[in-house]
Every structure is written in C-alpha cells, then in structure tokens.
Amino acid sequence: MRKKIRKSGGSSRQTRKEIMAIPETKKFEIEIGGKTVTVETGKYANSTNGSVTVRCGDTMLFVHCVVSKEPRVGIDFFPLLIDYEERMSAIGRIPGGYNRSEGKASDKAILISRLIDRPIRPLFPKGYRNDIQIVAQLFSYDQENQPDTLAMLGASCALMLSGAPFEGPIGAVRVSKDENGNMIANPTHQQADKSDLDIVVAGTHDSVIMVEAGCKFVTEDDIMNAVEFAQVEIRKQCEAQVAFAQACGVVKEEFVNPYDTTELKNIIDEVAHDMIFDAYHNFDREYRQNKLEEAKKLVKEKVEALPEDHYIKKIIEETGIDFVAEEFKNAEKKIMRAMILDEGVRADGRKPTEVRPIWCEVGVIPRAHGSAVFTRGQTQILSVATLAGPGMKQELDGVDPETEKTYMHKYIFPGFSVGEVKPLRGPGRREVGHGNLAERANVPALPSQEEFGYTIRVTSDVLESNGSTSMGSTCGSSMALMNAGVPVKCMIGGVAMGMITEPGREPVVLTDIQGIEDFLGDMDFKVTGNDTGITALQMDMKAKGIANDTLRRALAQAKEGRLHILSKMREVITEPGPLSPFAPAITTMTIPVEDIGTVIGPGGKQIRAIIDASGAEIDIQDTGVVTITSNDQEGAQIATRMIKELTFKPEPGMVVKGKVVRIIPIGAFVELAPGKDGMVHISQVCNERIETIEPHLNVGDEVIVKVIKIDDKGRVNLTIKGVSDEEKAQFN
Numbered sequence: 001m002r003k004k005i006r007k008s009g010g011s012s013r014q015t016r017k018e019i020m021a022i023p024e025t026k027k028f029e030i031e032i033g034g035k036t037v038t039v040e041t042g043k044y045a046n047s048t049n050g051s052v053t054v055r056c057g058d059t060m061l062f063v064h065c066v067v068s069k070e071p072r073v074g075i076d077f078f079p080l081l082i083d084y085e086e087r088m089s090a091i092g093r094i095p096g097g098y099n100r101s102e103g104k105a106s107d108k109a110i111l112i113s114r115l116i117d118r119p120i121r122p123l124f125p126k127g128y129r130n131d132i133q134i135v136a137q138l139f140s141y142d143q144e145n146q147p148d149t150l151a152m153l154g155a156s157c158a159l160m161l162s163g164a165p166f167e168g169p170i171g172a173v174r175v176s177k178d179e180n181g182n183m184i185a186n187p188t189h190q191q192a193d194k195s196d197l198d199i200v201v202a203g204t205h206d207s208v209i210m211v212e213a214g215c216k217f218v219t220e221d222d223i224m225n226a227v228e229f230a231q232v233e234i235r236k237q238c239e240a241q242v243a244f245a246q247a248c249g250v251v252k253e254e255f256v257n258p259y260d261t262t263e264l265k266n267i268i269d270e271v272a273h274d275m276i277f278d279a280y281h282n283f284d285r286e287y288r289q290n291k292l293e294e295a296k297k298l299v300k301e302k303v304e305a306l307p308e309d310h311y312i313k314k315i316i317e318e319t320g321i322d323f324v325a326e327e328f329k330n331a332e333k334k335i336m337r338a339m340i341l342d343e344g345v346r347a348d349g350r351k352p353t354e355v356r357p358i359w360c361e362v363g364v365i366p367r368a369h370g371s372a373v374f375t376r377g378q379t380q381i382l383s384v385a386t387l388a389g390p391g392m393k394q395e396l397d398g399v400d401p402e403t404e405k406t407y408m409h410k411y412i413f414p415g416f417s418v419g420e421v422k423p424l425r426g427p428g429r430r431e432v433g434h435g436n437l438a439e440r441a442n443v444p445a446l447p448s449q450e451e452f453g454y455t456i457r458v459t460s461d462v463l464e465s466n467g468s469t470s471m472g473s474t475c476g477s478s479m480a481l482m483n484a485g486v487p488v489k490c491m492i493g494g495v496a497m498g499m500i501t502e503p504g505r506e507p508v509v510l511t512d513i514q515g516i517e518d519f520l521g522d523m524d525f526k527v528t529g530n531d532t533g534i535t536a537l538q539m540d541m542k543a544k545g546i547a548n549d550t551l552r553r554a555l556a557q558a559k560e561g562r563l564h565i566l567s568k569m570r571e572v573i574t575e576p577g578p579l580s581p582f583a584p585a586i587t588t589m590t591i592p593v594e595d596i597g598t599v600i601g602p603g604g605k606q607i608r609a610i611i612d613a614s615g616a617e618i619d620i621q622d623t624g625v626v627t628i629t630s631n632d633q634e635g636a637q638i639a640t641r642m643i644k645e646l647t648f649k650p651e652p653g654m655v656v657k658g659k660v661v662r663i664i665p666i667g668a669f670v671e672l673a674p675g676k677d678g679m680v681h682i683s684q685v686c687n688e689r690i691e692t693i694e695p696h697l698n699v700g701d702e703v704i705v706k707v708i709k710i711d712d713k714g715r716v717n718l719t720i721k722g723v724s725d726e727e728k729a730q731f732n
Contacts, residue, residue, distance in 0.1 A: 033185030050161030054154040058142035063154030065162045071129035074320025081133040082117040090141040112148045119202035119210040123167040127257035144188040160245040165255035171237030172202040175226040183229040201230035205238040207545020214440040217533025220555040283349035333520040355512040358568040362483040369580040370484025374476035378466035383476030385484040387583045389629025391619040392455040408457045411435030417465040434470040441474040441528035441536040445488045467514040468496035485579035494528035495561040511561040527558040587628040595647040614639035648673035655727045660701045678716030
C-alpha cells in the first residue's frame, strides 16, 4: 500500500525523496480461457477502501470500492451501489453529441452494473446497512476481451481488500463454444457471436449465485455443461482472491447485528401469527393483503402501547428503521415457506409445478402493425410491434463492436400496474434489464435482414403486475410479432421459476412464481425458448447459492412450464399472419457502386429531392443495395423511377421510350433519362428516305428508340425504324 509520509524536522531533500517513492504494489495473475488476467493493487486510488486494476490483453479496468464508516440511518435495506462506466477514450474515440462528453449510462453499461450487483448483493449479512459503492471504470478496450466478467472479478477483489463483511469472494466467467463444440472460457466478441451459447456464470467457491445467458435454441444439458465448466474457472478465481487478500494483510470486519428484535418477534407471534396463517391459507390475493394490513396494524398498536423507554421503541426511534415491518415480513416468510415445504401448497393454492391461468388475444390495437395481450394470473402485458425501414435502425454510440440494432424491445412498468400512485419517468435499471431479457429471448427467432429488411420495435406495457412481467413481455412480444406478419422462425415463451430452501431439507422448485414468492423466496430463475431449445436465461439468488442437481431439476421443470404456456399462446395464434396493411412497403433495388454519389448528389441534394417527391424513406448501403420504404405504392414507384433515371446507362440493343428534345438538320436528339441523350440520324427515322426531320418528328414527341451503338466518345446512336413491333408492344 502507499507509504505514509512522516512530518519531521528532516531536510527537504529527504521529504522530496519520500514523496517521490513509488507506492508498494501487489498483484496476482490467473489464467482464464488460455489468457492471462492480471489484478494489481496499491498503485492507484489509495483513498478508497479497496482498489484494483484488472487487465486482460489490452482491456483494462479500474475498480474501486468505498465503504461508509457508519450505517445509514432510517433504511431497511442494504445500500449497495454499483456503477459501471465506459470511457469512449477506451477505443480512441471522442463521444458524439453536442457536448462531446459521456452522457447518461448506456443500456449496455446499466446491464453490466446489474451483472456485477446480482451475485454480490446476497453475500452480505442480514442487518448490515453501511453504504458500499463499487465503481468499475473501463479505460482501455481492445474490443476482443470482454470487460463485463473482468469487472465482476475486479469488484469482488476490491471488496475483499476493503475488509467489509463480504461473504465472498465470487468468480465470474463467460462461456461459449468453438466451431468443434468445445467450451471456451471468456471468449472474444467474435467467438461469442459465432457460438450458439453465450452464458455468464457467477458464484462462490462451491455454488452458483447468478446465471445470465443468450442462446440459439440450446438444450438444458448444454446449459448444465456450461455451468459445470464455468465452476472450475470460478473456483480458481476464488482461491486466488483469498490468497491475495491474505498477502495484502486484510483483516475482515466481523459483523454482528447490533439490534436484538427477539421481543418484537414474540409480539408478532402472539398478536398476528394466526391472522397471517389465515391470510396465506385463503388463496385470495385481495383478502390476504387486507388481512395482513389488519394484522400489521394490531402489531403496531401493541408496540405503541409499550413504555417510552422500552428497548424496541428506543431502537426504532434512534435508527429510524421500521423494525415492525421488517420482522412482520420475516413472519410472513416463515409461514409461506412452511406451507410449501410441509403442505405442498402455495400462497394462491397452486401446487409447486402449476402455472397460473392464462388467456391471450392478438390484434387488439386497431392501427398498430401488430399487438397482443398476454395475461397469466394477475400479470397482464400489452405488447405492440411497429415496423419501419432500415433507416430507423438504432445507432449505438458505445465501445462495443456492435454499432446498430434493427430489433428493439422496450419494457414499461407504470405505478398503476401494482395499484400505486407514481409519476411516469424514464426507464430505471430494472426496466432496462427486463426489456433486454425479453429482447434477447426473441432475437434468435427473428428472420435475417436479408429475409426481412424491416427495423422492428416492440413495446411491452405492464398493465397489471403480480410477478414475472419480463416473461409475460417475452410471450406478448412473440405474439405481437406474429400478428404484425414478421416471419419469425417459431413462437417463443418464457417462465419464471422460484425455490424454497431450508437447512437439512430438499429444496422445492416452484413453477411460474408470483410476486410474493419472488419477494419471500430464494430464487428468481427465468427461462425462455421454444418447444425444443432455450433462447435466454437469467437466474438470481437470494440464498447464497444453488446446488447443481437443484439447478438441473429447475431447468427440467421450467421446460414443462414453458411448453404449457406455449400451448396456451397457440390457442390464439399459431403462425405469422400477412403483413399488416398499415405497415410500410419495402422495395429493394441494386445500383452500381459508382452511382451512389450520383443518387445522393452534392450535399445530399439529389436524394432529398427524391424523398420530397415520393414521400418515401431511402436507405443506400455501401454495396449499392437501395431500400425504399413507403406507406403507399405510388411513392415507392416514384422513388424507384427517379433512381433508375439517375443511374440509367444505355447499352447496345436496349429499347427505351424517350422524348425528342432537339432537332438538327441531320437528325433528332432524344432524352433517354434526365441528362442523358442520344441521337437518331435522319436515316434511322423511317424505312424510306426522307429529306427533312420536321414532318416526321417534333420537339416534345415521345418515341420508342433502340440503341444501335455507343462510340468511343460516349455518344449514343439510336434508331426508330429498327424497333420491331414486338419491342414496341412492351410500352403499350
């Protein structure tokens, strides 16, 4: 660590020498996927509680951890803040935008922040309320070695060095397959893009805590093989971190919850246990909520009646923490979990493997290109699909090699969906994460841009929420795409799984969890796909990990649930319908690459003229492929004609309808296309010999001509008499 400078009466020369001393650094190296990852501390940001530099290839991050000295007052949650920041200088670019500075975090940065947070949050003791902030900064990116798992490793290392009561460390690894089907740890972007499997696994030395995956219809066995492969790499990372912390002389804080709420637990048990038990055994959500509110009110009245100097009242006043609500939640949790473990009954009366009642409909929004409503229990999603031309694709101003998107999914969660008054604002981290999951779920089923050149945007509005809205959005999006006429490869469904565990007992896996089971349970495990394969997967744990055999069982149970949900969706729609009549029409043509500049014109003048005349959207690729998107056929025809005229090149034998624009004694000039003329010699006008042009041709006449030849100076010679009756007929 940095050497402290002593104040003394020594010479200024000695002081300067001490100031200029190089800080003491420590580092370790670990091999992941055949590549060396270096973690170093002691050189930078030494005012933090823990700071490391993580490097693999030319991808380098600084990861810092700061822990507050005192717990935050008046909160009933663990205040962990994770910020992942990308610097555009990491790839040698200046940010776009007016200010030329990094703005709000990109969706990708938000997703990586969540990726770091999810495996770390469960590994802190109950009651710990000190603020912890982890900042991961990407300062160099070779666009090969992906930074997300390196940031996760760095966050764990920084926490280990901070001395906070972190029950880690964790390791994290991304897994894909090579062309031979062999597993690769921490693949490059290029390797991951080519693979049918892209999965991030995080966990401790002996269990998995988080899984995030995007797949192209892989099996449950593929997922488990990847997880088991990842665990070998994770153990190496955990062991290296433990040794590193010991080498740095870190002393971990021993945390003991300073507040004894045993008496409050006894009060709740005495006053409210039977009411809570009754609430959870009624199976009606509204009855349960009302009964629980009544029970909580009685407990609060009992607490308020305690003497002013009573310990419970004193700690509530001193800390500002609502211990009543906290312990009441624990009482609910105990009863709900006992119902599942002992009785095999859930809070709404279902068995562990049952899916809530489902109903769906499509085409509910009259002018939308495609729409669907997916309702499962008390969760309801309205998904709307909109089609546009390629010019509406999303340009990504980030550090990743991906620079554009032609499929976008937006997830919207308003307060009214849970009966709350809440202002409508932009998407938070949760909304970005849920939207991304539903997007990844449906991408493998989409046609390629060559097959279907549209840009697609789907919005999923949550109309009512009682758990698993992201999976409802996945299902609703798939049906909305089919309703819009998008030729998807298959229908995609999704289901959220939960788990209840108690020491010494077999874990119970729950299919299609509702809100209370997510809130009071141990796992939120979302799986999407079709009948045969998985397209996306996301698992978060509230417990400190999951055993592999339980994970395997959860995957199998998820497939059963997904197949049931797909069968309900197919009762409404089974295949993509015709393209919506309100969707724009797309026409594709190819022009010579050398004519791209002609069509665009100086400063874009020519293409703007075409857009103004036709009302169409025009997109020109570097290959010469021109895509014309128009809301009416006439506009598409106008744009097509104008582009053809601009790129017209006469060739010998070509028959064209043109207009006489000038007459000279020896012939007439005919405009074949704007700015492109040819001459009909007087001898090529009629079969018989004529002395003058005028009796036979006049300026403004439309004539059908054939190109005889093009001389070495580019002059076009035409004939009228050489056009056959069959050739003339094509213009009638």
